[in-house]
Ligand SMILES: [Fe+2]
């Protein structure tokens with residue numbers, strides 16, 4: 001777990017310098033969790049212009065009372081990122097949150113389980129939204145494959161995945177272990193296969209037909225989603 005930087009009680013003009021100082025102190029692969037009282041979009045744009053390719057930005061909670069985002073220092077700073085690397089690292093990050101959730105369920109720590117799952121739910125829905133609204137339309141436009149191509153199949157699977165997310169959330173709130181584990185089994189089953197198809201086919205193909213500047217555009221837009 002990363003350190004928490006809660007800037008809600010700080011004077012607004014001191015916030016940004018404190019945040020950039022925390023980022024400067026991160027070692028490669030480390031992250032901290034920023035807690036703020038509004039959506040920190042201007043901060044993201046400042047990171048994109050001053051620390052291009054050096055950071056990852058993963059929202060964990062998006063209002064209405066608190067906004068939390070994990071800000072990570074990437075292992076290797078490189079502004080020329082690929083879509084494969086970016087979205088694959090989000091898959092791995094979500095896998096980690098889900099296994100933390102399952103540990104909480106196993107230990108019957110229901111409050112932790114619910115918080116873990118909310119983080120996972122937000123992260124995966126956001127990931128799906130980025131794929132469907134930013135990446136897939138580009139893929140369809142470049143390949144001409146719309147109704148019969150891989151994005152069509154992925155979108156059907158997304159619908160199934162979202163149904164399971166609702167089920168797990170509902171059953172976690174109701175503290176029903178057996179229904180949670182059934183739905184979790186179903187989710188991992190479909191997600192494992194789904195992610196593999198994206199990582200081996202759809203993402204690398206997207207990288208191959210997007211130009212360097214288009215790839216960077218996709219990633220920056222996705223971070224702001
Ligand atoms: Fe997907």
Ligand SMILES: [Fe+2]
Pocket residue numbers: 087091127131195198
């Ligand atoms: Fe994905």
